[in-house]
Amino acid sequence: MKSLKLVLLALVVVWTSQNMAAQEMQAKKHDNLNWHVVAFVKFNPGQKDAAIKLIDDYFVKADEKAGTPHPVFAMDMATGEYDYVIGWKMAGGIQAMDWEMSPDDVKWFGAMTEIAGGPDKVQEKMKEFYSYVALWRVEIGRNMIE
Template sequence: MKLMKTAILATVAFGLSVSAHAQVEVKEDPGRTSYRILYLKLEDGKWDRFEEIVKTYNEITVDAGQTPATIMHMNSGDWPIMVMIPMAGGMAEMDYDTSPSDAKWRNAGIKKLGSKDALQALDKEMGEIIANSTSELGHTHAPK
């Protein structure tokens, strides 16, 4: 028991002395891009309307000075559509109810569509044509 206490105290003391002298610097990864990834199944016969809404969403995105989502038609797997939405603020966007980039996008949408109600109606319609979905978060690294 005495040996174990000594080992624990030595480990703690060593850890404290190392941490007191070691300096860790913040290192940003400028080649890292974070994404919100959506997998979607649409209601039957709703593909054309989905494309129209995505076109409007992407116009809003450009108006907000952001990068539009990438839509992928999947050839395998359980989901026919994958949407990759860039997260300009990185994973830190998850720390907000409404992130700065989301607020900028929503304000651009209100301006484009004429009102908050019109944007909410478009969001509601998009939700109604999606039969099923799931989402994930991911990131890429630029080649070094």
Template structure:
């Protein structure tokens, strides 16, 4: 028991010296060359994935493509393994995009949905139908490093 205490004390002393050296080497550094993304993972109710995808393709994406905006469409991936059925990835202009509760682009999209569906009531009904198909969802923030055009997986090979 005594040797355990001695070992813990040694580790603590070593960490305190390492911590001081680490703190002295720290400097503020902004992330450069990264793009921010919002990822949304969706699990549909059993048997609802195909119907939900039809709503996404024939209504939500259609409204996005018809609206007057240069907002990029999300990348949509149907997952074939794991607990989630769908992953949608939106590329943001910057992390500042997260400051909006309702962005001007969101409003444009909703206005296009209302026009496309024929009324606000019909657009709301479609949204509720879609929401009822969802069993669970979550979202994440992520960054990706911007690659230069010459970067490929084999760039680090010895020649």
């Protein structure tokens, strides 16, 4: 009987402390979140220079022409598994994930179509780029430092 009283007392203490903690807790959102998409790319041996040239000649120019967000960083890696790491700020925050094809995607594809010489040429350039890629990984995170 004594052990049952101890168990009941322990349950009351746990319930009371949880209830008090719940009453003290308040909902709070993060301030000034900056969501980013970061792509980690490993190129096939000997293909990095050709891939970077294609990025510079087509993808960067399409960003500029369309006025869409350009990368906030691009790193040529000296160590690690990946050769190239590139990151973009997610315009509109995490809600950018709600889009299957965003308005910026449409603008970028339109600009890329003009630069490449037609939609079929865009597909060729994309296929060429991915032929240089051995491994591609994309992560999403929030920048906690302003």
